[in-house]
Amino acid sequence: MDSNKYFTFKVEEDYYALPVEMINQIIGIQSITSVPNQPNYLIGVINLRGMIIPIVDFRMRMNFDTKEYNDRTSIVITENGNVLVGFIVDEVTEVLEIEDKKISKQSDKKNRKENALIDGFYKTEDFIVKILNYTQITQH
Numbered sequence: 001m002d003s004n005k006y007f008t009f010k011v012e013e014d015y016y017a018l019p020v021e022m023i024n025q026i027i028g029i030q031s032i033t034s035v036p037n038q039p040n041y042l043i044g045v046i047n048l049r050g051m052i053i054p055i056v057d058f059r060m061r062m063n064f065d066t067k068e069y070n071d072r073t074s075i076v077i078t079e080n081g082n083v084l085v086g087f088i089v090d091e092v093t094e095v096l097e098i099e100d101k102k103i104s105k106q107s108d109k110k111n112r113k114e115n116a117l118i119d120g121f122y123k124t125e126d127f128i129v130k131i132l133n134y135t136q137i138t139q140h
Contacts, residue, residue, distance in 0.1 A: 004019055004020075004097070004098060004100065005019070005020040005095050005096070005097050005098075006018065006019060006020060006095065006096050006097075006098055006122075006129070006131065007019070007020045007022075007023045007076070007092075007095055008092075008093045008094055008095070008096055008129055009058075009074075009076060009089040009090070009091060009092050009093055010089070010090050010091040010093055011058055011059055011062060011064060011089055011090045012059075012064055012090065014062075014130065015093065015127050015128065015129045015130065016058075016089075016129065016130050016131075016132055017096065017098075017122070017129045017130070017131050017132065018076075018078065018131075018132050018134060019134075020095055022078045022079060022080060022134060023076060023077070023078060023079075024077040024078060024079040024084060025077045026074050026075070026076050026077070026092055027048070027074065027075050027077065027086075028073075028074060028075070029069050029073055029074075029075060029088070030046045030048075030075065031046070032044040032045070032046055032055050033045050033046070033047075035054075040060055041056055041057050041058075041060035041061040042054060042055070042056055043055055043056070043057045043060070043088075046075070046086065048077070051084060053077060053084045053085065053086050054084075054085055054086065055075065055085075055086040055087075055088060056085060056086065056087050056088070056137070056138070057087075057088045058087045058088055058089050058137075059088070059090070061087075061117075061137060062117070067090070069088070072090065072091040072092075073088060073089070073090060073091075074088070074089055074091070074092050075087065075088055075089075076089055076092065078134070078138075080134060080135075080138070083138075085138050087137075096122070096124070096129065098122050098129075098131075102122060102123075103119075103120040103121065103122050103131055104120055104121045104122070104123075105119070105120045116133060116136045117132060117133055117136045117137050118130045118131065118132060118133060119131045119132065119133045
């Protein structure tokens with residue numbers, strides 16, 4: 001049985017997941033310094049213990065309306081190689097162990113640009129989790 005652990009979070013009523021090995025840490029909302037001439041979803045950078053980390057508003061990245069941050073809003077710091085990127089999410093949920101064979105892959109090629117952000121879907125008893133394509137969500 002090939003399975004992997006996925007870190008899940010919510011934006012609006014949708015659930016998203018990334019492999020846990022990509023999660024560096026989860027922090028609360030911090031002061032964000034804006035950076036000009038960037039895509040609208042790349043809202044700025046933070047200084048985290050001397051490291052400058054770009055911050056992506058995940059709501060904007062997925063074309064949701066912006067929303068005021070609250071006590072459930074978090075910044076999920078991800079790491080790929082030596083590159084750190086933070087994502088502002090509405091709510092951190094749980095870690096799921098998902099068998100590879102239970103992930104449904106994308107089949108709809110009509111919305112290729114939107115679907116490029118999602119690698120597949122996993123259905124729980126209560127909701128569907130969108131497995132993200134990390135490379136695509138961090139490109140701009």
